[in-house]
Amino acid sequence: MNLILFKYILKNYVLVFFATLFALTAIVLLFDIIELLRSAAKRENVAFINVLVLGLLKSPQMIHIILPFVTLISAVIFFLKYSSSSELIVMRAVGMSVWNFITPIVAFVFVLGVFDITIFNPFAALTAKQFERLEERVGMTNSNPFSWSEKGFWLREADENQIVVLRAGRVRQQDNDVVLDRVSLFELNPNGLLKRQVESDVAFLVKGNLTMPKAFVINPITEESQTKQVESIKTSFSLERILERFDEPRTMSFWRFPNFIQFLKESGFATAEHTMYFNELIAYPITLVAMLLIAAVFTLPPTTRQGKILIRIVLAILSGFILYFLGRVTNVLGLSQSLPYVLAAWGPSLIIIPLCLSALLHTEDG
Secondary structure (H helix, E strand, O other): OOHHHHHHHHHHHHHHHHHHHHHHHHHHHHHHHHHHHHHHHOOOOOOHHHHHHHHHHHHHHHHHHHHHHHHHHHHHHHHHHHHOOHHHHHHHHOOOOHHHHHHHHHHHHHHHHHHHHHHHHHHHHHHHHHHHHHHHHOOOOOOOOEEEEOOEEEEEEEOOOOEEEEEEEEEEEEOOEEEEEEEEEEEEOOOOOEEEEEEEEEEEEEOOEEEEEEEEEEEOOOOEEEEEEEEEEEOOOOHHHHHHOOOOHHHOOHHHHHHHHHHHHHHOOOOHHHHHHHHHHHOHHHHHHHHHHHHHHHHOOOOOOHHHHHHHHHHHHHHHHHHHHHHHHHHHHHHOOOOOHHHHHHHHHHHHHHHHHHHHHHHHHO
16 A cells, blocks of 8 residues: 555544544533532532542543544544545545555554553543542542552541551451451541550451451550450441442553452452453453444445435444443443453454454445
8 A cells, every 4th residue: 555645544534533532522521520510519618620620630531431432433524524525436446445445544543542551541540540539638529448559458447536547468358258467557546646556467357346366556655565365446347348449440550450450369359340341451442443444334335315324324323332332231241250351341342343344345345
């Protein structure tokens, strides 16, 4: 394929793509800000600037979600423009096939998908974390008493009498209980001054009780220490509450998933949600290519009848939504482990792409 023609097609599609991306992102941002304003109206002293910042922080995640539809709509616009003009006819007259025409666009979309999961995704995960923190700071959501990482677990619980901060080097699920290794517990008064420190090699969280056998208790006021056979503390935390507060997959960087999934496996916690999301990220470039090919099937064949053009646009967009909802169905099947994770993530696109290629072959070669 002629390099000049390759650049010409690519340049024109990129312009259409980013114009579509800008328009859809602006619409989504507007609706997000309206929704955030409704939530802020139920709270006190939430400034508009905070709502605006929250909307902007949420935008990178929304861009990741709408990118397949941006690919579909921009491709429909681009292909319709060329199929209804004389440019595509001239290109075909000089021996250019449909494959030569869509190759630059497929290459761009695939590279864009790789860029999204490897570079843009970590940025979107960071802004999602900042979004949650700002929500907590301005009082639009409850604060998170948990902090997770592969290096340890932090827990904070406060009432009017004292504040309890706990750190564990490792957390494991054992049946319906939680086992914490290398535990350090700090009891503080409401002013934040340390009242007591408890160290233990292991602790058990069972039915609202945190039990630490052979606990080493330090009193910083009297500078005395003692070893207790069993130290038990009442707590409102449970296995269910801990599981609810895991880092959501959307707030995690693509590069963090392998280590975090391994950490969950070693701790005995369920990995289905994170593993499924990780596989969907890996399949993301192929999903974008599938959306592009759907647009090509319905809008590349030339037609001069206005009615047929409208029908093809509707069918292209409808097919894109069918692919999206098929992905949601296989996602549920993957989470329930009715399908292997790889098949659940890759299946919809790997079904659609051969169908689209067959349709394009039929159109091109008759």
